[in-house]
Amino acid sequence: MAKAGRGRCELCLRDHVERTIHHLTPREFGGGPEDTSKLCIPCHKQIHALYPNSELAIRLNAIEKLQDDPEMKKYLNWIKKQPAGKLPRIKKSGYRRL
Ligand SMILES: [Zn+2]
Ligand SMILES: [Zn+2]
Structure with missing residues (x-):
């Protein structure tokens, strides 16, 4: 996963997010280096x-x-409400801190 620096995610359009390179056409299907986008x-x-x-x-x-x-669309409606600075919390199953 290649890093692309901070900026605007091309998909959810949030600004100042850490981004990575996504191959719109996966490389194994013939996608080239120009066929990419920067996504959070x-x-x-x-x-x-x-x-x-x-x-x-x-x-x-x-x-x-x-x-x-x-x-x-369902996901994008949700992520747009999340602050840019932090990554959404990933739930760990089977672990509870009491
Ligand atoms: Zn995004
Ligand atoms: Zn990708």
Whole structure:
């Protein structure tokens, strides 16, 4: 996962977030270095959690297509309310501090 520095996430459009390079067309499907976008880390994780590379390559190979996908829309509505500075908390299952 290549770092891209801080700035605006191209997907959720939050500013001043830590970003990483996402290949809109996965490299294994012929995507080149120009076919990338800079996404915040939660967006990037969410994309790869929801869709296999084969689906990204065929159906979701552009930012606008990702933003239009119903599953991503739900996520984007949520992430836009999260502050840019901190990463959303990932729940660890089976552990409770009392
Ligand atoms: Zn984002
Ligand atoms: Zn990616």
